[in-house]
Amino acid sequence: MIDPLAEVVALLQPGAQFSKVVSGAGPWRVRRSEAGQPFYCVILDGSCRLAVDGHAPITLEQGDFALIPSAYGFAMSSLDLATSAELDTTPVELLHGEFRLGISNVPHDVLLLLGHCTFGSPDSALLVSLLPQLVHVRGEKRLTTIVQLVGEESRERRPARDGILARLLEVLLIEALRSTTGTAASPGLVRGLADNRLAAAIRQMHEHPTKPWTVAQLAKEAALSRSAFFERFNRAVGVAPMEYLLAWRMAMAKNLLRRSEGGIADIAQRVGYSSASTFSVAFTRHVGVPPTTYVREQTELQ
CATH class of the missing domain: 2.60.120.280 (Regulatory protein AraC)
Structure with a gap:
């Protein structure tokens, strides 16, 4: 696990x-x-x-x-x-x-x-x-x-x-x-993992980041209604469920790009995107530069 x-x-x-x-x-x-x-x-x-x-x-x-x-x-x-x-x-x-x-x-x-x-x-x-x-x-x-x-x-x-x-x-x-x-911790991953219901959904996001998750599917993993899950996750972790999933996928992608572990299309699939183009759009919106530019900048820093 x-x-x-x-x-x-x-x-x-x-x-x-x-x-x-x-x-x-x-x-x-x-x-x-x-x-x-x-x-x-x-x-x-x-x-x-x-x-x-x-x-x-x-x-x-x-x-x-x-x-x-x-x-x-x-x-x-x-x-x-x-x-x-x-x-x-x-x-x-x-x-x-x-x-x-x-x-x-x-x-x-x-x-x-x-x-x-x-x-x-x-x-x-x-x-x-x-x-x-x-x-x-x-x-x-x-x-x-x-x-x-x-x-x-x-x-x-x-x-x-x-x-x-x-x-x-x-x-x-x-x-x-x-x-x-x-329960005493400030909002974040630790507090989310302390909640058994939320922990089940968080672990699924980490174990299967390529799955096309929806809030409803994650709520089912947590055995909660969609609205109850969304509110509970937001309160405990400090961000919305899909925002957390996006942040985690982008962190994984940046790590893979820095380590040159595969091409853009391969990395896109490994972090849950069906094509290099959809991944590039999401990456550019989140990071501020396209994946190819990010790789070049990281290479220059080394």
Whole structure:
């Protein structure tokens, strides 16, 4: 059985950028808004506060894992933060590659493992839009272990480092996303897969992307009426069923075109189009350029 979540993460092509250990003491606050910089953190000791734009602030405790997959502004701070903006600080590097926030030369109140990863896919914006805006997982030791392995591997220059990191990050993202409470997640693929009725339809779209699906057929797979399915899918996933199917077919097509896996007609059939011409029209409307132009542009970037 095809796993839609694993497919999306694999197409994202996650890579490691950096990770670091940060300790905090006294009042401190940092704010970040790096576009395209997926952020994750593990609370190794103590607690702190995380405020993501558009979400209520949450308290992170020892063992918690947080992931912000996309370009959302966020702030992290001590629990006893005053309101003054003067507290915004830059981490100070200490010995052994650790960084300190707030007061130095005192025992820490919180110890964090922070990191950024990158998504190598040109479709990352499209694919990330299918994920929750914020992932917060509590009490999952597996995640802490995986993140520690990512940190160790990123700091050392051992053979096959990049390949190991890519696979560790795929596992990290999948583990984090599937550990999210489905009904509490923001709209996206994770929340859709948490709904057994919708999951049945989503898996059919991924297992049989070439089938000429209609909303009525997908509703039947979900054992729902057409109107109930459409509304439920829209609310959970954040897009209409056929919009999701189109986005997935186009992501598959762009991946096949980049890898030169067949001609236009062959790729058209592999992503659910009866002819090269109908595929080219749909691709041009969705991507902005014809498939042949897209292939040429990708070749020039390599």
